[in-house]
Amino acid sequence: MTPTYDDRAVLLGETLVVADLHLGRGTGGSLELPVGSSADVARRFEALVDRHRPSEVVVAGDLLHSFQTVPRTVEDAVAGLRAACADAGADLVVTPGNHDTMLGAVWDGPAPPSVRVGDTVVCHGHEVPDTEADRYVVGHDHPTITIEGQRRPCYLVGSDQLRGATVVMLPSFNTLNAGVEVNQMRATDFQSPLVTDADGLEPVVWDESGRETLRFPVLGEFREML
Template sequence: MTCVGYRYAHPCGDESPAVFEDCVYRDRALYVPGERTLVLADVHLGRDRASNVQLPLGERRDLLSRLEALLERFEPREVVVAGDLLHSFDHLPPTVERSLGAFERLIDERDARLVATRGNHDTMLESVFEAVVPECAVGDLLVCHGHERPSRAAGYLVGHVHPAIGIEGRKHPCYLRGPATGAGGELLVLPAFTRLAGGVDVARVGSFRSPLLGNPDAYRPIVSDDEGDETLEFPPLGEFRSLL
């Protein structure tokens, strides 16, 4: 990804808060090395059945192939989903149960454990999956979905927002880093892991649909350029928006 003409800061890490400094950004996911934990958000299994547009490879194959690549690269001992593992609120088609089973088996075959925090879409999840929790501690970080306030102050890893940003005519899924409003600490918002989610352009919104995020101007977009295997952290949106 080229960024000619834009003032981005640096590859992430040099100036990030200590709570996030060792995290590795890759393919809409985040790896926490000290805890050997891979964090995903907004997998939305079954999203293809609610969409008029399907990925050429199909939802299940796309999600599993990308998850497998992440498992091979990082060899985590735990995979934590920051909410919305499922998409449907009120029913579970057989295809979704099969996809969830394949998702679990792939992680289990790599000797890792799958944990899911409850998202607003996960009303049916506990009927088919046992390891569902409101939030999950990953070292000093707290993983939760972000649609409700967490139980304690921490550094947060959340989903829910589906952030993306348009740069040079192309929309990129992005991470957001900034203050946790009303909760103390810093937070990092992950993009939706499913590629069927178009993403909310963070440079164009007036507010975020999460009680943990305040004025959009305070948050830095972070874009993982997987082709170049680098991560670019841009200025806060209040400064960066005028450069787009």
Template sequence: MRDLTVRDRAAFLSAPDALVVADVHVGRDESSSVQFPLGERDDLVDRLDALLAHYDPDTVVFAGDLFHRFDRVSDLSRRGLCELVTACRRRDTRPVLVGGNHDTRLAAATDNDVHDAYALADGTVVCHGHEEPSVEGHRYVIGHLHPTISIEGNTYPCFLWGREAYDGADVLVLPAFNRLAPGVDVNGVGTADVSTPLAPEIDAFRPIVYDPDSQETLRFPPLSEFHRLL
């Protein structure tokens, strides 16, 4: 964990010089029953651009569910993904696309290669997390679960870190980067509720919350202990 920092729903790994975001869900606003656009595309691009400016990473890995719709990709969603890729290239950062369970149309919607899993230079493997990883690593960074946590009546996006959680490897679960995507409250979640094979014992995972006001990273006890404190 020494080479890992978190900020605005993203993780930066200093050793491989890589930023990882998950569950971008481009097109989530199109699927909402609202009369006016929700500003999704500007929000995603502006926040990614701020992260790129802060970390100046060599690589950005998008860890699955880049699109929201399973069945089709609209022109608007296609342009939204293109804007994210362009934001990376504008700063000489290499974008890497990892497919998720929503991304049945991703390969046809982009000129970029689409990976099932992607191994970084230090042996960390980034995958979406909805299925067993196709690449072995000493650490896995995944999405898929959209974890949030409730503290004193307020809900925050959170990361989950499990030491040696999957086949002896550490696992980091990222929150959804798209702020319109619904979260899964980990306060009462159990292993039976978790839809990833990389978290067989979710109670052993520790929540991590980034506070944008203080710019502090708050680390909590494992969920098994955290539940007892509530």
């Protein structure tokens, strides 16, 4: 199935995948005052679910931001995600990421290490998955790319990566995450072990104003053009 890209998410058939929501980022201090991060994530998440009406929504890791505490606002945000999926008749599944040490405090739903969607396995990407697949959809590294001085979140799509599979890496769904600039990165610079050939990764940028995807040459070629 051909992926459909939209607002830092990807649609695989009837499964919508988002990664790195990092709910709770932007809260701080004893008062846990939000700066709008969780509200923005919930609003955009609801819009995606309403637009695509998937049968399943998978959070590919790092639903939460903090390793040690869960701000009060996070519980409300998770409830909002649940409600959006329920209204659309979609099942919500969370594959835990490395930040999700407190997941059980706010989530009692399905939380498998990975989810299979046809020939694709969805997981966070911080460790090598046990399940083999033709394609992996992951998050974890929060990729961005700088083009003509402008830094933008991007997807990275590359064939012949881990175990010869295709890897699709999603940008962070949380806009507060600055992300990592991938322009000059090599495979060893990525935190995800699923990336084994950075030169073969194709940057894909979602242009919200035109509601279209912009594709660029693979990084091995793109570096020579920058």
